Amino acid sequence: MRFQPTDDQRALRAGVRGLLQRRFGRGALRAAVDRPGALDRGLWRELGEAGFFALRLPEADGGVGLGLPEAVLAFEEAGRALLPGPLVATHLAAGQVPGAASGQTVVTAVYGGLVEWLGEADVVRGDATGALPLTSVDPMTPLHRVVRAAEDRLPDPVAVLLTAAEQLGGAARTCELAAEHARVREQFGQPIGAFQAVKHLCAESLVRVETARVAVYAAAITADPLDIAAARLLADEAAVRCARDCLQVHGGMGFTWEAEVHLYLKRAWVRAQRMGSSAESEEKLAGELLSEVR
Amino acid sequence: MDLSCTPEEEEFRARLREWLAEVLPTLPPKPSPDDWPGRRAYDLGWQRMLYDAGYADVHWDASPTVRLIFLEEAEKAGAPYVGANFVGLLHAGPTIAAEGTPGQRERWLPPILRGDEVWCQGFSEPDAGSDLAALRTRAWRDGDDYVVSGSKIWTSHAEVADWCELLVRTDPGAPKHRGITWLAMPMDAPGVTVRSLRTLAGSEEFAEVFLDEVRVPVANRIGAENDGWRVTMVTLSFERGTAFVGEVVACRRVLGELARQALANGRWDDPSLRRRLGQLNAEFRALWRLTQWNVSEAERKGGAPGVGGSVFKLRYSHARQELYDAAAEVLGPESLDLGRPWVLDRLSSLSYTIAAGTSQIQRNIVAERILGLPKGR
Numbered sequence: 001m002r003f004q005p006t007d008d009q010r011a012l013r014a015g016v017r018g019l020l021q022r023r024f025g026r027g028a029l030r031a032a033v034d035r036p037g038a039l040d041r042g043l044w045r046e047l048g049e050a051g052f053f054a055l056r057l058p059e060a061d062g063g064v065g066l067g068l069p070e071a072v073l074a075f076e077e078a079g080r081a082l083l084p085g086p087l088v089a090t091h092l093a094a095g096q097v098p099g100a101a102s103g104q105t106v107v108t109a110v111y112g113g114l115v116e117w118l119g120e121a122d123v124v125r126g127d128a129t130g131a132l133p134l135t136s137v138d139p140m141t142p143l144h145r146v147v148r149a150a151e152d153r154l155p156d157p158v159a160v161l162l163t164a165a166e167q168l169g170g171a172a173r174t175c176e177l178a179a180e181h182a183r184v185r186e187q188f189g190q191p192i193g194a195f196q197a198v199k200h201l202c203a204e205s206l207v208r209v210e211t212a213r214v215a216v217y218a219a220a221i222t223a224d225p226l227d228i229a230a231a232r233l234l235a236d237e238a239a240v241r242c243a244r245d246c247l248q249v250h251g252g253m254g255f256t257w258e259a260e261v262h263l264y265l266k267r268a269w270v271r272a273q274r275m276g277s278s279a280e281s282e283e284k285l286a287g288e289l290l291s292e293v294r
Numbered sequence: 295m296d297l298s299c300t301p302e303e304e305e306f307r308a309r310l311r312e313w314l315a316e317v318l319p320t321l322p323p324k325p326s327p328d329d330w331p332g333r334r335a336y337d338l339g340w341q342r343m344l345y346d347a348g349y350a351d352v353h354w355d356a357s358p359t360v361r362l363i364f365l366e367e368a369e370k371a372g373a374p375y376v377g378a379n380f381v382g383l384l385h386a387g388p389t390i391a392a393e394g395t396p397g398q399r400e401r402w403l404p405p406i407l408r409g410d411e412v413w414c415q416g417f418s419e420p421d422a423g424s425d426l427a428a429l430r431t432r433a434w435r436d437g438d439d440y441v442v443s444g445s446k447i448w449t450s451h452a453e454v455a456d457w458c459e460l461l462v463r464t465d466p467g468a469p470k471h472r473g474i475t476w477l478a479m480p481m482d483a484p485g486v487t488v489r490s491l492r493t494l495a496g497s498e499e500f501a502e503v504f505l506d507e508v509r510v511p512v513a514n515r516i517g518a519e520n521d522g523w524r525v526t527m528v529t530l531s532f533e534r535g536t537a538f539v540g541e542v543v544a545c546r547r548v549l550g551e552l553a554r555q556a557l558a559n560g561r562w563d564d565p566s567l568r569r570r571l572g573q574l575n576a577e578f579r580a581l582w583r584l585t586q587w588n589v590s591e592a593e594r595k596g597g598a599p600g601v602g603g604s605v606f607k608l609r610y611s612h613a614r615q616e617l618y619d620a621a622a623e624v625l626g627p628e629s630l631d632l633g634r635p636w637v638l639d640r641l642s643s644l645s646y647t648i649a650a651g652t653s654q655i656q657r658n659i660v661a662e663r664i665l666g667l668p669k670g671r
Binding site for chain 1: 296298554565569570571580584589591593594609657658660661662664666
């Protein structure tokens with residue numbers, strides 16, 4: 001069994017991480033926070049050139065010809081970097097909406113009764129007629145509310161999986177930020193990471209990240225809707241709770257606008273809502289328990 | 295990334311499945327949990343059947359994936375648990391295989407595989423549980439023997455064991471991680487007294503072992519004198535790596551049974567219970583993936599499983615308790631009846647966040663060894 005990323009997959013992940021570190025480091029992140037609602041079109045085209053949107057498009061159609069596991073690794077990196085924009089919708093539109101694959105066209109979609117980035121998008125998939133603007137809790141994700149019963153069904157499983165991958169990346173990053181802070185921040189004459197109360201918050205974060213990681217990767221391999229529903233639940237839990245615990249480990253600093261922690265938590269909330277209510281995923285998984293073939 | 299097995303591995307699975315279907319109906323009924331001699335005979339008999347069919351050494355010689363297939367199929371078919379052979383097969387055996395001399399391997403390994411001898415673990419002491427390096431049981435040289443005095447606790451299977459993997463302090467002056475030695479002690483040696491301990495589940499699962507000037511030949515020492523700490527770390531990495539694989543399969547089966555029971559007694563109509571069972575389904579699916587992940591990592595790197603075992607144990611031990619709490623919710627008032635099937639399991643599951651290192655100790659391991667946080671209070 002080879003349930004570990006291959007050398008090619010590791011190289012792909014490192015490539016995406018490198019690109020995002022260069023083009024969307026801390027400076028760019030803070031700039032994006034200060035200009036809410038504005039999408040960096042130059043960055044969007046660079047992502048397109050790097051193949052981020054065309055990753056799963058067949059080579060014959062001008063795509064990269066890779067599969068869901070590779071897409072999941074790339075979206076994990078996007079989640080890690082807190083990359084803003086309707087990434088999932090544009091990725092899913094590649095090959096269907098002209099210019100989406102290359103990053104020339106920004107595509108958004110109606111998911112979970114919400115539309116992200118309606119003002120900046122060139123194309124909207126789904127019916128967003130009469131959408132009402134919200135004052136978004138996440139300063140990097142403008143939101144509109146769509147009041148239509150038809151949008152309350154469970155979204156496309158691939159959209160769910162890619163969102164879970166972003167949640168995983170965010171969770172992994174906040175776990176790292178918490179551990180880094182705990183190693184250097186001193187109180188009572190020693191690093192706070194030496195205190196078990198802090199140590200255990202960090203350890204629980206890591207356990208959540210690693211559990212979500214295997215669920216997300218396995219779902220990318222099987223593409224099974226139930227595996228995807230499970231991955232979604234674990235990734236949402238990891239993203240939200242790791243961000244909360246990271247905030248807690250940072251103490252007073254964690255409650256400031258200056259620290260990045262709140263941005264991770266707010267994005268995790270947005271992504272959890274994007275995929276509709278978690279109750280639907282839970283009901284789906286409960287129903288499976290009654291089926292005879294397991 | 296790939297979750298598939300090779301054709302050879304699938305062939306192994308098919309052959310094993312066929313064999314299990316053939317032999318399991320021939321097994322005698324399971325003895326009562328309190329019948330120690332009966333349990334010993336039953337568990338050793340099963341080990342002998344595995345030996346005769348060529349499956350006895352699957353924990354030692356097979357690849358991690360083949361071991362995973364074995365545990366998965368055995369549990370799915372309802373085969374007996376490793377039981378009284380646990381320490382021999384999963385602790386002492388691998389340790390002697392890795393650290394023993396050719397003569398020691400020849401003496402102790404075949405009887406473990408054939409199901410002739412039972413081992414127990416003499417690590418924990420009343421004043422040194424997870425702080426293993428604080429152990430105080432003393433051993434001093436007298437000619438060709440060590441003379442051992444002290445006491446051990448939480449010793450599973452001590453009542454019926456032939457051998458004990460015993461940690462003793464051979465140099466009290468050395469720093470506490472040094473000065474420890476690993477000995478194979480015969481349980482019938484003069485001076486060994488076993489006293490059963492009753493668990494909160496009402497069963498006698500483990501015992502205290504008192505050692506009063508017990509003579510153990512120097513030839514029974516595994517590894518060098520005062521090098522027992524390193525030898526022990528080899529043992530513990532086996533324990534945390536592979537101990538719970540079959541149980542995850544069992545928990546997934548229980549979850550399905552709970553859902554069907556809830557449907558039968560009307561509890562299924564409660565959406566909060568359904569959602570809880572759905573969450574648990576996600577949880578145990580992920581735990582199975584975590585098992586596969588750890589196994590494929592061990593396969594890639596070779597050697598003993600790493601700290602991934604601590605991550606698994608932390609998540610699994612709590613999930614198992616939540617599973618049986620959900621069972622109590624399904625059972626309603628009957629959850630207070632010890633005669634009901636899941637009630638004893640609920641009590642037993644309380645040990646999982648304690649045994650082989652409490653969750654608090656596991657979190658320290660994860661924080662210090664994976665996240666690099668400083669050691670401290």
